Amino acid sequence: MLQKNSLAWGRSKSCIRELAAYGAKRKAEIGAENVFDFSIGNPSVPAPPEVDASLRALLETEESVTLHGYTPAAGLPSLRTAIAVDLNARLDAPVSAEGIYVCCGAAAGLAACCRGLLCPGEEAIAFAPFFPEYRVFVEGAGGTLVTVPPAEGLQPDFDALEQAITEKTALVIVNTPNNPSGVVLSAASLTRLGEILRAAEERFGHTICLVSDEPYRELVYDGTLPPCVLHFYDDAILCYSFSKSLSLPGERIGYLAVSERMTGRDEVFAALAGAARASGYVNAPSLMQRVIERCLGLTSNLSVYKNNRDLLYTGLTALGFDCVYPDGAFYLFMKCPEPDAKAFSERAKQFELLLVPSDDFGLGGYVRLAYCVPEEMIRRSMAAFGALAASCGL
């Protein structure tokens, strides 16, 4: 009979998707050029030319039955090795090919972590603001999402974290650079996080897995280098997607990288594989696995996003808005001049500005602006933001 959680998840649209749908309707009504749509985090720069060139080359050189054939569930051995070597070289990350599980994007990886490493009745902790789907994945596995409010600068509030950890805590999820805030977890924060989790493991006598969701790892500005979580805590898993760095969000390809130092690494890996299997995953798309192997280490032209960030942050700050300075990702998190983020998002609509209210990210009082948009739209939007500021008495 209908599973009521599934029904609810299928019926509920995320606030992001709802606003984007409103945007599509509004563009049809008044012209796309008159709507300033900051709703969706869909990369606006093309994939690097090597992606399509690799596709063409593969079509020339590989046999059809190989190119489009099944791969092992965890991915092509050569790709798993290449990913591990890349992580070793760039991040000095303690991972090997045996710990790499190639999956259908970060969402599939996170869902496998929840389903494989958390039992019904257990808890996962996320730090607000967080990507709303975390709740669906955790509850989908029969767990409870426990949220920890942020401290100054939107780094985690560690006193609150210590309160939040219980004997039921199985997973802790971080997201750096962060969607929706663009904040990168500092080395100081990760050091403290590692200390607290090790102490909690000791206290409760079981592993607490730290899952670091990092689809924006390469989208960082001003020379910021996001510290690699695996250096701060051993029982950790990187969850990565090529969606943003290579502008391939629809192709659904990414990986999980289980730390070599993870307690019971092989069992953890098997549980992830089994969770993916029971969810109907067979292998990540085979053609795209081969493309990724040829394009590892490349990125789209990310300087476009930096330029957009600077324009938007400078412009909005000059208008009197209070914005979180984003070190990475392509989101700007702006404090609402009125207490209710939804009311502020509605107010912005009057000026044809589509800003996502922060409530679904686990934190009230902000809006998220996705600035993976044409630069000229940002320039043209400033008059509308000016009118919005004036309407709030800024």
Next chain:
Amino acid sequence: MLQKNSLAWGRSKSCIRELAAYGAKRKAEIGAENVFDFSIGNPSVPAPPEVDASLRALLETEESVTLHGYTPAAGLPSLRTAIAVDLNARLDAPVSAEGIYVCCGAAAGLAACCRGLLCPGEEAIAFAPFFPEYRVFVEGAGGTLVTVPPAEGLQPDFDALEQAITEKTALVIVNTPNNPSGVVLSAASLTRLGEILRAAEERFGHTICLVSDEPYRELVYDGTLPPCVLHFYDDAILCYSFSKSLSLPGERIGYLAVSERMTGRDEVFAALAGAARASGYVNAPSLMQRVIERCLGLTSNLSVYKNNRDLLYTGLTALGFDCVYPDGAFYLFMKCPEPDAKAFSERAKQFELLLVPSDDFGLGGYVRLAYCVPEEMIRRSMAAFGALAASCGL
């Protein structure tokens, strides 16, 4: 903490994969030409040329951010419409675009059916012999798989079905043409199945969903046309994959088609969408969605499989083996001349013949031969089968 079912599913290899792994090792030892590997159902004929041609054309004409961008979760609207129109035209199937959910292959679709339409503690019924992953998907959703043994000709035993249905029955899964037997469900069988399920719905006062797993729908021989399940029962869902018909098993693309006549069609659809969402599915691969839209209705050169079937069936029957005549798919189901299928499979290995024992398909005493292999391998294997037959006293 580690979820023990996930751990078990991640650790257990299917007997198919184990035999294939043995085959790879053995080929390395004695040369690929000396191993007769009938273990895996990986298409042996290339995708039709239109697949790669469509890929090339899309790379020429579509913008990168569109081509590789997110699509709606249920698939591109144009593809959903095209699939519905194709099903209307070819099968006169009562489906519309609103009932089509494009998914990452049949496995993803079946897993969504189990997770969306069956609550923990409920039951799903499958007819032996059945594809072993059904058990993983059903148990993964917290349900119990109830199996019904076959009657004459491997059609369902309907008396046994009537015994198996309880008030907990939420799903009934059929697979036509069948993996591992190649048997196509007859119109008479489907008529009887529909009658029984309607009576059970009446008796228990709730919907029982019939899910028809049909990745081999186009792989039929001798003019056999598999009757469309949607004509025999209203509360039914087709689960399809392009893996076999277009030789694209690694690309993970297929669809669910919910009957227009399904009780509460929109709720069922939402529950499927929510189940997929909670499992981390975002959309089926975007590039491949566009390829499929251009290649609907095409197939690989399936006559190769017919030729293989004829060779193998004729050859083995002449040697005295008792085989189920396959109307479709690319599997031959052969009765073992000794009671224990695993022992027979081990015996066959002595002759370098890799035959999958049937126990994991829910039925003892048979082996499955995947004949999606080079024709010359079948020809050369006959001497080995002859020796195997002799060793069994045939």
